[in-house]
Structure formats: C-alpha cells, structure tokens
Amino acid sequence: MSGHINVSDVTLKFAGKTAPLTVLDQVSLTLSHGEFVVLLGPSGCGKSTILNLVAGFVPPDSGTISCNDRPVSGPGPSRGMVFQQPTLFPWLTVLDNVTFGPRMAGVPRPEAARMAREWLERVGLAGFEQHFPWQLSGGMKQRVALARAWLPNPDILLMDEPFGALDAQTRIMMQELLRDAWLSTGTTVLFVTHDVEEALFLADRILIMSARPGKIVDEVVLPFGQSRDIETLAQSPGYADIKQRILHLVRTEAKKYINPI
Numbered sequence: 001m002s003g004h005i006n007v008s009d010v011t012l013k014f015a016g017k018t019a020p021l022t023v024l025d026q027v028s029l030t031l032s033h034g035e036f037v038v039l040l041g042p043s044g045c046g047k048s049t050i051l052n053l054v055a056g057f058v059p060p061d062s063g064t065i066s067c068n069d070r071p072v073s074g075p076g077p078s079r080g081m082v083f084q085q086p087t088l089f090p091w092l093t094v095l096d097n098v099t100f101g102p103r104m105a106g107v108p109r110p111e112a113a114r115m116a117r118e119w120l121e122r123v124g125l126a127g128f129e130q131h132f133p134w135q136l137s138g139g140m141k142q143r144v145a146l147a148r149a150w151l152p153n154p155d156i157l158l159m160d161e162p163f164g165a166l167d168a169q170t171r172i173m174m175q176e177l178l179r180d181a182w183l184s185t186g187t188t189v190l191f192v193t194h195d196v197e198e199a200l201f202l203a204d205r206i207l208i209m210s211a212r213p214g215k216i217v218d219e220v221v222l223p224f225g226q227s228r229d230i231e232t233l234a235q236s237p238g239y240a241d242i243k244q245r246i247l248h249l250v251r252t253e254a255k256k257y258i259n260p261i
C-alpha cells in the first residue's frame with residue numbers, strides 16, 4: 001500500500017569505545033498511508049537512527065523494515081528526507097536546487113522547472129527562483145528544502161527536526177505551512193522533534209521513546225481532528241491533560257540519562 005511504513009523488531013548496534021552500543025532494541029512501529037506520526041524522546045535515544053533506517057541509509061542488525069510492502073534495501077525516491085539544516089547546494093539557485101533531483105532522474109528541465117515553480121509558490125517563495133542560498137534567511141532555506149523534498153511526490157517524508165534551528169515565529173509559520181502541504185498531498189510523514197507543542201499541532205499520533213536503548217514506550221493518539229488553528233489549539237478539550245501526560249512521559253525517560261537505573 002502506498003505510504004505504508006512497517007518497522008518490525010528492529011535492533012541496531014553501533015561500535016562503542018569498548019563494546020558495541022545498542023541504540024535500538026526491538027523497535028516496532030507502523031504508519032498507515034497519509035498518517036502524520038511524531039517521534040518524541042530524550043536526546044540520543046535513537047530517533048534520527050529510526051529515520052535513517054527507514055530512509056535506507058543504514059541497515060538494521062536484526063528485524064525488518066518495509067515501505068509500501070517492499071523491504072527497504074537502500075534510499076529510494078518514494079522516501080524524501082528533510083534535515084534540521086537545509087543542506088542546499090550553495091552554488092545553485094533556488095530553482096536549480098529544487099529541480100536537482102528530478103533532473104538527475106531524467107525529468108526534462110522545463111518539466112522539472114514547471115513543477116518546482118508550483119512548489120515554490122506553495123511554500124511562499126515565488127519570485128525567489130533565481131536567488132542563491134546565501135541570499136535567503138534560515139526559514140526561507142527550509143522552505144526551499146520542503147519544496148525540494150515534496151517535488152518528486154514521495155509517498156513518505158522523513159523529517160528530522162526540520163524547524164529546530166528556526167526562531168519561534170518562523171517556526172510557527174513553517175509548522176502551518178507543513179500541515180497545509182501535508183493535508184493537501186496525503187503524504188505519510190514521520191517527524192522527529194523535541195518540541196511537545198510542535199508535536200501536538202502537527203501529529204495524528206505521537207510515539208514516545210525510552211532512553212537508550214530506544215524502544216517505543218507509549219503512544220498518544222491526538223483527538224484534535226484535521227482542522228487545527230495554532231492560535232487556539234491549546235484551548236481544545238483535553239489539550240492541557242494530553243500535553244502534561246506527554247511531558248511527564250518524556251521527562252521520565254530523559255531523567256534516566258541523568259540517573260541511570
């Protein structure tokens with residue numbers, strides 16, 4: 001099925017100083033087509049590693065990962081990735097950055113440019129096609145990264161704290177932009193953040209991870225519906241209780257780093 005992610009019993013170890021470091025311990029999670037799922041958990045618990053596994057950048061030591069019912073054996077165009085740093089090519093214009101992937105995949109330049117202009121307009125960058133990355137603010141660069149990730153129409157977007165480096169106001173605008181784009185495309189999104197309010201605005205479902213070795217320890221399904229207003233969401237019934245529950249879960253796990261059991 002398109003946009004479906006299945007991570008089953010995945011364990012991953014990295015080489016440590018003296019012994020292998022178990023980063024993920026029998027992690028399982030499933031995302032349905034079009035779902036927006038946020039991973040929350042203490043620093044170092046393996047959130048980015050889960051994205052890297054689903055992206056196909058690293059293989060698991062054991063367990064299986066499949067997307068669209070096919071085993072993941074490497075990166076592929078059905079899975080886009082957005083990082084905290086926008087990683088644009090500094091020597092290419094905005095338009096050439098956004099069309100780079102499709103052009104490499106053989107899409108004719110005029111067709112790639114037409115699609116890129118559509119996406120640049122959607123992310124509020126019409127008129128900036130010929131600018132270079134150094135002429136853009138951090139938020140504008142991240143808009144370019146969003147347009148670039150969405151242009152090939154991926155089934156799945158993997159987002160690793162994409163707004164973590166932005167100021168509070170820009171961050172809110174980017175969250176609204178992302179939610180609108182997600183609602184209109186139906187792309188499945190797996191999103192990593194440390195920000196509980198960001199998770200509450202964006203997600204259908206929040207998965208809470210334990211301290212390392214990472215496991216999924218809890219799941220919160222958000223009852224706020226599709227239509228969310230970032231200014232008034234906090235007044236929704238249940239918001240304060242859900243936020244408190246999530247903060248408690250995340251803080252409990254984070255404290256295990258400070259006071260390991």
Ligand SMILES: Nc1ncnc2c1ncn2[C@@H]1O[C@H](COP(=O)(O)OP(=O)(O)OP(=O)(O)O)[C@@H](O)[C@H]1O
Nearest residue numbers: 014015023041042043044045046047048049050212
């Ligand atoms: N390539 C690697 N080689 C060795 N260790 C690694 C590698 N990548 C990640 N790690 C270790 O694996 C653990 C999990 O890293 P990961 O980046 O997935 O955590 P995270 O939950 O995303 O953290 P943060 O929230 O701080 O970004 C960390 O202890 C990290 O040092």
